[in-house]
Amino acid sequence: MRVAIIGGGAAGMMTAYLLDPAHQVTVYEREAILGGNVRTLGRNVDSAAVPAGIYLDSGVIEFSPEHFPTLHRLFARLGVATRPVPSTTALITASGRHYLSAGKIAASSMPWPRRAAAFTRLLSLAPAQLRFRRRGARASEDQLHPTSVGEFLGPSRSPLHEWLRLLLVYGYSIPRAQIDAMPAALAVPVLMSFTGETSWTSVVGGTYRYVEAIIDNLQGEVITGAEIDGITRDPRGVELRLCGAEPRRFDALVIATPPAQVLSLLRDPSDAERRRFSAWGGNDAEAIIHSDSGMYRRRGIVDYSEFDLFARPPGYNAYLNRLSGLPPDHPVDYHFSYNLADEIDPAKILHVQRHRTPLYTVDSLATRPEIIATNGGDNTFYAGAWLGEGLHEGAITSALEVSRRLGGRLL
Template sequence: MRIAVIGGGASGMTTAYLLDRQQHHVTVFERQPVLGGHIRTLNQNVQPNQAPCNERLECGVLEFPSVFHTFIVLMKELGVELKPVKLGSALFPKDGSHFFSGVTIDENCTGIQRLIEYLKFDAIHARSAGLWLETRFAEMEDFYDQPLSKYVKSKGISNTWLKLLTLYSYSMPLELIDNFPAELAVPMLRDYIAVDWFRIEGGAYSYIEKILERFKGEVLLNIEIANLFRSPDGVKIERLNGEIQEFDKVVFATPPDQVMALLADPTEAETKCFSAWQANNVTTTVHQDNSMYQNQGIQHPTEFDFFQTETQWGYNSYLNQLCGISSPQQYFLSFQLEELIAKERIIHKQEHHTPLYTTESFRYRDQVVATNGENNTYHAGAYLGDGLHEGAIASAFRVAQLIG
């Protein structure tokens, strides 16, 4: 069959690869000048736009837990090497206090200070264990249509930490986390401490390159779609330049807020499922400014640390550790910490378009999965799973299985 895949991110390229392997004729439509979606690796699919740098540094997707089973299967199939990384996060509120991770303590503290910091570390983890105790026997359906605030209620530092882990995982401002779908957040938070973590050797975009080496279909970049028409006989895609192409089936692998804008003939069910979705447009910053650590007396940063500025919380990821960089120069990836970073230390700014997860927008996720294939239309994307990379890859495998 002739199949169109709209979107060249993780779910789109994996879907295209699997369908191509099944002997279908696949065309990928991507509106950006590069592939990868949320995968942005400096000096692979993007180039530094603020200052020169020759390192391969992640500007989007960073690390992957061992519970990403479908993702790991794909990496083995593609021959992509995964390297273990230690993971920890320290908190630095704006009042000058701090809560170190185990990694921060081991690499920066000695003697009595190490003991004191470990007592604080154990206390914050013990208090946050309330979430695990409350949800350990819960089924996924128990979290359906519930906000995270139902399970993370109080304003103590342990619950702030849980919300910040959600902020880090989904790149959303802290003030929106209370209405984040518990169905996504709670399983992620339960897994965080108990799993091993990995990075992709050579950069996250390496696995997209491996897919392209094997892919025999067509990839079209910088493509703007004006309308998409469906009928019992197939699909017609009209570009902005007026060109029309015909396919047997279409796979939407775009952020869910884009679906309604592309459909010329949305059904009532599609309108219900997709109308509440909005875009979450965020910017990450790759930089070399370690002053936020020097101000705290920290010589060795953790893999990702949370800092509170005068206006908001953000995270700072230590790319030397997460990208396997041996350079004495320290590199970081930050989100919402522009106030703390000297402009002359910035290497790259990367814009991302991700789903804005709310309890309302997520309500009909299961219906989208259940009706995949109706009207010659399929959907793939992280939002159809855990909202993370495993969800993107698993959704691609489901679509490939449905099409056959």
């Protein structure tokens, strides 16, 4: 079969890898580079500001072997090396109170009295944490589906509730002001999984390394900078029009863009497709890669977590040195910040990365079961992290589902 894949992010490239041996695939990516939210300085993103041989992720950074087993099978199949990375977190409240996670306390070189004080502070959140976990474990899918994060967590009475909301800001790059409208059906299982005992990995040489490995193995065609004018479907297949080029015919179409893009691609959406996809909006996120530790200095913090969550302004800072496998004595501290632009000296900014992600709401998520149930109708398939938990395991399992239906490779 001739298969057109629209979108060269994680899901699109994984689908291409899985279908490639069985079918003739063509990937159409709108941007000049592949990867979508996978952006690695020194690989698909040039950065003269970072020395050669240092690869810094300005998008997707880390993966959990326990929760992302299919993805780790893909890495193994591609021969892509991963390394275990620490992934501790801390909350810095609006009043400057610093709550360290248990993992951070254990890893810290703080003297014992300070460590004991940090532990006591963390223990004060234990009752709220237990209540959250008990409610999360008891809630059925039917109860979670119509519920928003704001309704599930209630007002931020305990710093734990703010911590959980900011973990979602980190996980989905969605502004704090929109977190309460997120669907509990997506957020609660993710919070339950990732606030427990979990290990993490990052890709040696930066996340884009695995996309390079896919490209190295691909026989199909990849077209970047592709401006799609429109797609029509008929009983014999699919016709794709690219601006300024002759229309091309395919037997099947895989749309691996964020869901908010779907209606702008399809010239002939059915009423049901219109209804399903008009519920989805987009979210713009900006990541700043920099070497300014001033946000810590000003707050008297010397020991950074991998993911420090700031309540004011509501954002986070990821300490990239450990996540990128740099030695402890590396002379420069590299950081990845979200929504902390005012705290960063412009002279220390190495790169600004713009991302687009789906905006998850109770209404948009409610359309998903129907999209999954009708996936493949009219020779039109969908793949994307948004069909799963919104992270990389969702991208690979959605690609695998398309491959299973089209007789492609299985992992």
